[in-house]
Structure formats: C-alpha cells, structure tokens
Amino acid sequence: MVEYRNRREGPIVKFSEEGFWGGIKSQLNEQGYVRYDLGHSAMDRYNADIQAFREKRVASSGELSQQFEQAQILMTQYKYGLKPPAEIFDLKRMAKYLAICDVLGAHHGAIWHNQRFYYNPVTSKLEPIGFDGFGEAPPSHPVMMGEGAMHPASFNQNDLISGLFLDSTFTAGYVQYLAQFASPVYLKSFFDQIEPGWAARLNWLQMEFPEYQTSINDFSNYAAIIRSLLLPVNRQSLKVRQVAAEQGQQQVILSNTHSFPIEVVGYSGVEGMMTQTLSQHIILPGLPARKLLTRLRRDSMIRDFQSVRYLASEAQALQGPEITRTIAIPISAKIVFFKPLGIDTLYEAHIVKWPLPLPNTAAQQLFSKVKVQSNIWYTVKDKVITFKAGARQIDKPVVIPPGYRVVVEAGAVLDFVQGAFLISKSPVQMIGTEEKPIKITSSDRSAQGFTVLEAAEKSVFRYAVLMDCATSLTRAGP
Numbered sequence: 321m322v323e324y325r326n327r328r329e330g331p332i333v334k335f336s337e338e339g340f341w342g343g344i345k346s347q348l349n350e351q352g353y354v355r356y357d358l359g360h361s362a363m364d365r366y367n368a369d370i371q372a373f374r375e376k377r378v379a380s381s382g383e384l385s386q387q388f389e390q391a392q393i394l395m396t397q398y399k400y401g402l403k404p405p406a407e408i409f410d411l412k413r414m415a416k417y418l419a420i421c422d423v424l425g426a427h428h429g430a431i432w433h434n435q436r437f438y439y440n441p442v443t444s445k446l447e448p449i450g451f452d453g454f455g456e457a458p459p460s461h462p463v464m465m466g467e468g469a470m471h472p473a474s475f476n477q478n479d480l481i482s483g484l485f486l487d488s489t490f491t492a493g494y495v496q497y498l499a500q501f502a503s504p505v506y507l508k509s510f511f512d513q514i515e516p517g518w519a520a521r522l523n524w525l526q527m528e529f530p531e532y533q534t535s536i537n538d539f540s541n542y543a544a545i546i547r548s549l550l551l552p553v554n555r556q557s558l559k560v561r562q563v564a565a566e567q568g569q570q571q572v573i574l575s576n577t578h579s580f581p582i583e584v585v586g587y588s589g590v591e592g593m594m595t596q597t598l599s600q601h602i603i604l605p606g607l608p609a610r611k612l613l614t615r616l617r618r619d620s621m622i623r624d625f626q627s628v629r630y631l632a633s634e635a636q637a638l639q640g641p642e643i644t645r646t647i648a649i650p651i652s653a654k655i656v657f658f659k660p661l662g663i664d665t666l667y668e669a670h671i672v673k674w675p676l677p678l679p680n681t682a683a684q685q686l687f688s689k690v691k692v693q694s695n696i697w698y699t700v701k702d703k704v705i706t707f708k709a710g711a712r713q714i715d716k717p718v719v720i721p722p723g724y725r726v727v728v729e730a731g732a733v734l735d736f737v738q739g740a741f742l743i744s745k746s747p748v749q750m751i752g753t754e755e756k757p758i759k760i761t762s763s764d765r766s767a768q769g770f771t772v773l774e775a776a777e778k779s780v781f782r783y784a785v786l787m788d789c790a791t792s793l794t795r796a797g798p
Contacts, residue, residue, distance in 0.1 A: 321449075322438065330439045331378050331388045332449065333395060336369040337433040365432045365480065370395045391439035394446050399480065405487045410445045415493035417448040418481065422464050423501045423543055426453030430465065432480050464546060466494050467579040468608035469661075471643060488603055491581055492662030499550060499663060502543040511536045551660055552578040558604075558669035560656045561676055563646065570651045572671055575644045576604035581661040584645075587653040591668060594657040598647075603661060605643050686743070690719045697734075700724075705746075707732050709756070713763075720744035722776065730783070731756035736767035747775040752783030760786040 322329060343360030347353070361367060370392045378384040397403040405411060421430050428434060429452050436449040468474030469485035476482045484490050500506055518536070525532050552558070557578035564571040576582050582604050586597040649656075656669045680688065694700045697714055698707045703724050709731035715738040720726060724746035728734070730753050736742070752758035760770050765788050772779050 327438070328440065328442055329384070330441045331384055331391055332373045332436060332438050333388070333391045333446075334371055334373070334436050335365060335395070335399070335433055336371050339363060339368055340365075340433050366399060368399075368433070387439055387441050390444060391437070391446065394439070394444075395437070398446070398483075401483045405484050405490045408446055409484075409490075410440065410443060410447045411487075411490050411493055413447045414484065415490055416497045417450065418465055418484075419494055419497035419501050420450070421453060422466075422498055423507075423546065424453070424539060425463070425542060426450070427463055427465070429453030430481055435480070464498070464549070464579075466491060466498065466606070468606045469494075470581045470603065471605035471608050473641075474606070474608045488581070488661065495550070495580060495660060495662035498546070502546045502550065504540070504543075507540055507543055511539070550580065551663070551665070552580075552582060552658075552667055554667045555669060557667065558582060558584070558656065558658050559672070560669045561672045561674070563676060565651055568651050569648050570653070570671075571646055571648055572656070573644050573646045573676070574602065574604060574656070575642045577607055577642065578660075579608075580606040582606075582658045582667075583661050584647075584656060584658045585666070586657045587649050588655045588657065589652045591655055594655075594666065596650075596653075602645050602647065604645060607642055686717075686719055687721055687745070690721050692720065692724065707734060711735065713737055714740050714742075716740055718742040718744075720746050722746055722774075725749065728758050728784075730758060733759045733761070736760070736762045736770070737764045739766045739768055741768035741770065743769070743771045743773060745774055747777040748772050748779040748781075750779075750781050750784040754783060756783075758784040760784065762788040 322332075339360075339362035343363035344354055346360055347355065356363075372378045372388045372391070378388050394408050398408050405414070418430065421427055429450055434452045436451045437446040438449055439445075440447055465481055466485055469491045470488060472486075474482060475486060485494070515536070522532075522534065557576065559575045559577060560572050562570050563573050574584055584598065584602040584604065586594040588595040654671055656671060657666050658669060659666055678685075692700055692705065697712050697718065698705050700706075705720060705724050705726045707726075707728040709729040711733040713735045717740055720743070722745040724744075726744055726746055726748040728748070728750040730751065732752075734742075750758045761767075767788065770786060
C-alpha cells in the first residue's frame with residue numbers, strides 16, 4: 321500500500337485491540353451481554369499497547385525500528401493529548417480523512433481500536449489510513465464529528481478524535497473538506513468515476529449478504545442533509561447584543577448558536593457591505609449538538625436505543641452552554657460580519673439594542689426573595705399576618721406571597737416612606753371603625769403603592785383611608 325502511494329517506507333501502527341475484545345469476551349462469558357460503561361480495565365484505550373504491522377520485519381530493520389519508536393511517541397502524545405495536533409499529524413490528510421468519514425457515514429473506522437496510521441519518516445508525522453469504515457443505511461440524523469468543535473464541553477476523554485477539534489487549524493481544514501466532499505458537483509464527479517465498478521462489487525457483497533442493498537442516491541441524499549446543516553443561517557447564527565454605550569463606543573456581546581465554529585471578522589453601519597475589519601478576528605466555538613441519541617451512538621458504538629439509556633445523564637452533561645465574547649466597536653456600527661471557520665463566505669448579524677434578558681422578571685425576583693416572619697411592623701401566626709393598631713413608619717418594601725391572610729387592625733396608621741410599598745398576593749382585610757379608622761399614608765410622598773395582586777379571595781376595606789399612596793386591587797378570575 322505504501323509503495324502503491326509512492327510513499328517512503330515507514331511503519332504502519334495502531335492501538336492494540338486485544339484488551340478491548342478480551343474484555344468483551346469476559347463480559348459475554350460471565351454476564352451474557354456487554355456494557356461498555358462497566359467494561360474491564362483491559363478495554364480502556366489508555367491501557368492499549370501501540371503495535372506495528374509486520375512487527376518482526378520492523379524489528380529486524382534498524383531504520384524501521386527507529387521509526388517505530390518515533391511513531392510510538394506520537395501515538396502516546398495523541399492518546400493523552402500531550403501535543404497540539406499539528407505536531408503529531410499531517411493535519412491536511414487527517415482533516416480530509418474525517419470529512420470523508422462524515423460524508424460516507426463511515427464512522428466505524430474512526431473508533432479508536434479501528435484507527436490505523438502510517439508514520440511518514442520524511443515529515444515525522446502520522447497520516448491516517450482508512451480501515452473498517454463500513455456503513456449502515458444512512459441515519460435520518462447525520463453524524464458530523466465536528467459539531468461543537470472548539471467548545472470544551474465537546475471534548476470527550478473517551479473519544480480520541482474529539483481532541484482534534486479543539487484545534488482551530490485542524491477544524492478549519494476539516495470544514496473546508498466537508499463542504500467540498502458534500503457538494504453536489506464533487507459527489508457527481510466522484511460517483512461517475514467509480515460507477516463502472518459499483519455493480520460488480522455490489523454483486524460480490526450480495527453473494528454473502530443476499531439482502532444487502534445500497535445505491536449512490538443514498539450517499540447523495542445523506543450529503544444533502546450535511547450541506548443543509550454545515551453552514552450558518554444569515555442574521556441568525558450569530559447573536560450580537562449591545563450591553564453598554566458611551567463616548568462613541570458600544571460594548572457588544574457575541575454568541576454563536578451554530579453547531580460549527582464561526583469567525584467574526586468585521587462590522588459596518590450598513591447592510592451588505594463590511595466597511596471595517598477587526599484587527600484580530602474572533603473565533604467562537606460551535607455550540608455542542610443537542611442530539612443525545614446521535615451523540616450516544618457515535619461515542620459508544622451502540623446502535624440499540626434500549627441499551628444506551630444508562631448513558632443519558634452522561635451525555636446530557638456534554639451539552640455545554642454557549643461561550644460569549646465582548647468587544648468594543650463604534651456606536652455607528654449596526655451590522656457585525658462573520659464567516660464559517662475555514663470558509664470565505666460572509667454572513668451578517670444585526671446588533672440588538674435591547675439589554676440582555678435577566679434570569680427572572682422583576683416580579684419573579686421580588687417574590688423569590690420573600691421571607692415572611694414577624695418584625696417591627698407585623699406579626700405572623702398560623703398564616704395570618706397582622707398589622708397591630710397604632711402608628712408605624714415603614715421604610716422597606718413589604719412583599720407578601722400567596723397563602724396568607726393579611727389583617728390590618730382598626731386604628732392602625734401605616735406610613736410608607738423612602739420609596740417603600742406593599743404588594744400582596746394574599747387577601748387583605750382592613751376593617752376599621754368610625755372612631756378608629758385605618759390610615760395608609762406616605763408622609764414624604766415617596767410611597768410606590770399599596771397593591772393587592774391576584775389574591776385568591778376577596779379583600780375587605782372598611783373605614784380605611786389611603787392618602788398620598790397609589791392603590792391597586794387586582795384579582796385573578798371573576
């Protein structure tokens with residue numbers, strides 16, 4: 321194979337599969353079934369030896385032996401993530417190989433114990449060798465290994481491939497090849513080239529597997545789905561929101577909602593024309609895919625949904641939040657321009673002037689902090705809040721959640737000052753007398769209201785006088 325490709329002689333290496341299959345055999349013998357999450361330690365890829373093909377021949381050659389030693393170093397660096405991908409692999413070939421796996425649905429060959437590499441003694445880098453990349457019928461949800469690329473949450477220590485996608489150079493090359501190989505023009509040319517041998521090979525396969533059927537259209541349809549998901553949506557995939565503006569500058573926060581990384585490159589005051597480029601482009605990681613079943617199948621080799629239920633919580637933990645960046649640009653800018661990492665096509669995103677939504681509304685925040693307990697203004701007993709008779713100056717907000725009954729005794733005078741207010745979602749009973757009326761007032765005219773809101777029962781006001789204090793009574797229902 322190496323000679324056929326006109327390459328310099330060098331060792332072909334892999335991670336040993338012996339421990340993996342030995343652990344599976346042990347499970348089948350003892351349990352009768354396989355659980356990858358409870359596998360024997362011998363199945364762990366970190367415990368796998370690094371082997372060379374035709375090892376006796378390699379050992380008998382001083383030059384090949386030295387090359388194999390160097391290849392082992394690179395494989396160890398790859399296994400433990402000790403070096404950047406560019407120092408271990410021929411990035412161009414590696415990116416091309418994984419893009420091919422995606423377009424053809426040949427992910428089986430990317431599993432760690434199916435990976436094969438050629439050590440190039442000229443470049444001292446590893447190059448991928450396609451092996452065991454069989455595919456099943458194209459799934460309805462395509463698997464693209466680069467989804468969520470460069471996002472820390474996408475890194476899975478049990479998946480060696482995922483570490484490559486933390487590297488921007490590798491990811492850019494992968495996206496370029498994925499777009500190229502999935503394009504209709506490229507696919508037509510490729511399939512036209514291989515079509516003469518397609519029928520013969522299908523016949524050979526059907527001699528052993530009579531019911532096996534496939535067609536070129538299967539791959540074309542699968543690639544069409546990939547194309548529809550690979551590129552961002554204009555004015556949607558990048559969210560830009562203004563968070564501050566002063567002295568001719570605005571602070572904007574950038575977030576990528578696309579599943580592949582994007583590169584923010586410039587801005588403008590008009591649509592359709594970028595008038596200013598950023599001095600340093602900003603790369604935003606892809607948002608990790610939220611297709612749990614697809615993710616589980618990809619990482620675990622499992623195809624039966626029933627058998628992956630126990631992995632759901634682990635997979636859910638991999639769904640990371642968006643990563644944002646904040647930059648300062650002129651207040652005149654209205655559009656931010658970006659492009660997919662690795663592809664020179666510009667997209668636009670409008671700057672939204674509205675502030676970022678808070679986690680809770682003002683009303684939710686107000687009632688979430690309530691602690692109802694007796695104080696200098698009222699007493700609490702058996703879900704009854706009682707404002708006793710007499711004058712009280714209230715200088716803090718009084719917030720009463722549902723489930724209580726509020727009683728203001730005859731002769732009570734409640735003076736709300738310093739912007740204080742009362743808002744209650746429980747019914748209020750204020751029953752004064754002609755001789756002892758109840759007074760609700762604001763001596764400094766700063767009160768922000770006396771409000772009964774959505775109480776489950778009617779409130780009762782008799783001989784109650786409200787002065788210099790806005791009043792609102794609102795009930796839910798008739």
